[in-house]
Amino acid sequence: MSQESARKRVDAELKTMWIRDFHVLHRNLLERCQPGLGSNPAFKVEFVLYEGESNWGYYNEESRTIGINQFLLENCPWETVDGIMGHETAHQLVAHFHPLAYLNEGAHGPTFKAICRKLWLSPIFAKASSDVATALDPPNPYRRQADLATHPILEKVRKLLALASSPEPAEAEAALAAASRIMAKHNLILAQEDGYAADEGFERWLFPLGTSRLSAKVSWIGTILEEHFFVKVIMTYHFDHFTNQQDRALEMIGRPVNLIMAEHVFHFLMERCETLWAYEKPKAQRMGETGLGAKTAFIVSLLRNFREKLQKSEKQAQSSEGLKSSALILRGDAALGRFIDLNFPRLIKIHSQGGYQPNPYSRKAGATAGQELNIRPPIAKGQSEGGLKGYLE
Numbered sequence: 001m002s003q004e005s006a007r008k009r010v011d012a013e014l015k016t017m018w019i020r021d022f023h024v025l026h027r028n029l030l031e032r033c034q035p036g037l038g039s040n041p042a043f044k045v046e047f048v049l050y051e052g053e054s055n056w057g058y059y060n061e062e063s064r065t066i067g068i069n070q071f072l073l074e075n076c077p078w079e080t081v082d083g084i085m086g087h088e089t090a091h092q093l094v095a096h097f098h099p100l101a102y103l104n105e106g107a108h109g110p111t112f113k114a115i116c117r118k119l120w121l122s123p124i125f126a127k128a129s130s131d132v133a134t135a136l137d138p139p140n141p142y143r144r145q146a147d148l149a150t151h152p153i154l155e156k157v158r159k160l161l162a163l164a165s166s167p168e169p170a171e172a173e174a175a176l177a178a179a180s181r182i183m184a185k186h187n188l189i190l191a192q193e194d195g196y197a198a199d200e201g202f203e204r205w206l207f208p209l210g211t212s213r214l215s216a217k218v219s220w221i222g223t224i225l226e227e228h229f230f231v232k233v234i235m236t237y238h239f240d241h242f243t244n245q246q247d248r249a250l251e252m253i254g255r256p257v258n259l260i261m262a263e264h265v266f267h268f269l270m271e272r273c274e275t276l277w278a279y280e281k282p283k284a285q286r287m288g289e290t291g292l293g294a295k296t297a298f299i300v301s302l303l304r305n306f307r308e309k310l311q312k313s314e315k316q317a318q319s320s321e322g323l324k325s326s327a328l329i330l331r332g333d334a335a336l337g338r339f340i341d342l343n344f345p346r347l348i349k350i351h352s353q354g355g356y357q358p359n360p361y362s363r364k365a366g367a368t369a370g371q372e373l374n375i376r377p378p379i380a381k382g383q384s385e386g387g388l389k390g391y392l393e
Contacts, residue, residue, distance in 0.1 A: 015049055017244060018073055020299070022047040025082060026066070029089045033118045045092065057084040078159075078239040079206060083125035090115040090126075116191060120344075122204070153257055156182055177316040183230065183261070202339045205259050206252045207266065208238040214248045220303035221269045222250060224324035228310045229265055230258040232340055268375060269306075273299045280365045281289040288328055289362040298366035300354070305370030 003244045026045065030037035037043055046063075049070045058067045066088045072081050093115050094101050101111040116126035157179045209218060214235055222233040231254035244309035252262055277298050284294045 014242070016325060018049065018241060019047050020292060021241060021244075022066070022068065022085065026089060027083050029086055029119050030093075032120055033093060033115065041331065043092070043096070044171065046335060055086045056258060059095070061095045062090070073241060077206065077208075078241045081241070083122060084120045085164040086116065086121040090121070119352065136193070137164045153182060157261065177313045183258075202253060202336060203256055203259060205252045205263065206236075206238065206264075207252070208240070209248045212247055217273055217299045217303070218248075218250060219308070220300060224269070224307050225252065225262045225266060228314065229262040229305070230254060231262040232336065256337065265375060269303070271303060272373060276302065276369045280362070280369070284359070284365070285361045288360050289359040294359045294362045297371075298362040301363040301366030302373070303372040305367045306373050309368075309373070 026047075027038035030040075030043055034318070044064070045059075046065050048065060048067045050067050051070050056069045056072055059065070060067070068084060068088075072084060090111060090112055091107070094112050098111045108126070113126050116123075200287065219235070225231055226233045231252045231351055234251045234253065236249050236251050237246050239246045239293065250266070252266075254262065277295055280298060281295070284290070284298070289297075311329055
């Protein structure tokens with residue numbers, strides 16, 4: 001049976017596996033709050049799956065039960081289930097340690113929010129149930145859609161990227177520099193406006209990679225996105241609760257307009273790396289360069305040289321109008337920094353892109369491909385259904 005078929009048929013065996021996963025998740029949440037709580041029998045609860053209710057979950061102190069809406073598991077990633085479980089576990093902890101808080105503060109007052117922070121929950125899951133339900137419509141805080149055609153900034157960038165594909169080098173470089181200027185100005189204004197609440201104006205978009213290892217390709221693309229497209233990139237994990245497997249994932253954090261552009265570039269670069277290598281692979285094999293080493297050498301060289309091309313374009317934009325670099329603007333965005341601190345209180349920066357790669361022919365071919373690579377413009381929503389997510393020509 002295919003994975004899609006499995007998602008439509010939630011049988012007893014799958015439900016039993018989910019209940020088992022709930023116990024592990026709940027125990028880990030308790031340990032986050034205070035070491036030793038996970039093994040303390042006083043905090044043991046039973047779990048139930050239910051259907052047909054408007055709320056996503058509940059905690060019942062009298063029956064010592066946490067309920068999770070089955071709709072979440074059938075339609076949402078595990079990260080959403082994790083957040084709802086954390087919300088209900090916070091209710092359990094408030095009821096145990098601060099029983100008078102509900103009378104004095106209400107169900108989702110300061111004490112509840114403080115417990116949520118100790119559980120490292122995203123602010124979206126520290127809200128009242130009705131607010132969470134609104135935020136999860138569709139119920140996935142890690143991936144919201146936006147209409148590309150309606151945003152004036154992206155429409156300007158789309159037109160400039162079309163010019164950046166010009167066969168005339170000077171025209172292409174000028175167009176790419178102009179696109180860089182527009183995005184830099186837009187984000188500099190937003191970064192200087194400190195009116196954003198720490199949990200508003202930003203979104204988290206998750207991209208499961210479908211592999212247990214993080215490749216040099218993804219690491220390099222993540223660096224390019226952070227340095228030039230005004231998003232924070234985090235390499236994380238994604239648990240597929242239908243297959244019971246954990247794979248690597250890339251998560252982008254930023255404002256929607258930047259995330260739309262960064263998503264386009266992410267898919268574009270992922271596709272170009274594979275397509276261009278497929279074209280170059282037979283030539284590399286004739287030169288005696290085979291296997292994963294040759295492919296990695298080609299892709300790393302391609303992305304390194306494409307990154308240098310973007311750096312050159314950005315410097316051109318800076319020199320003409322005195323703008324800061326994309327990376328500096330991103331680091332100076334205080335509201336984004338607060339949002340990341342709230343969502344990732346124990347984030348550790350580990351940077352690795354792979355070192356020197358042998359296979360000289362593949363490296364040289366990759367360098368040439370990177371220097372010649374131009375980002376294709378995103379296609380406005382509704383204009384085309386082809387390509388990667390309708391964004392590529």
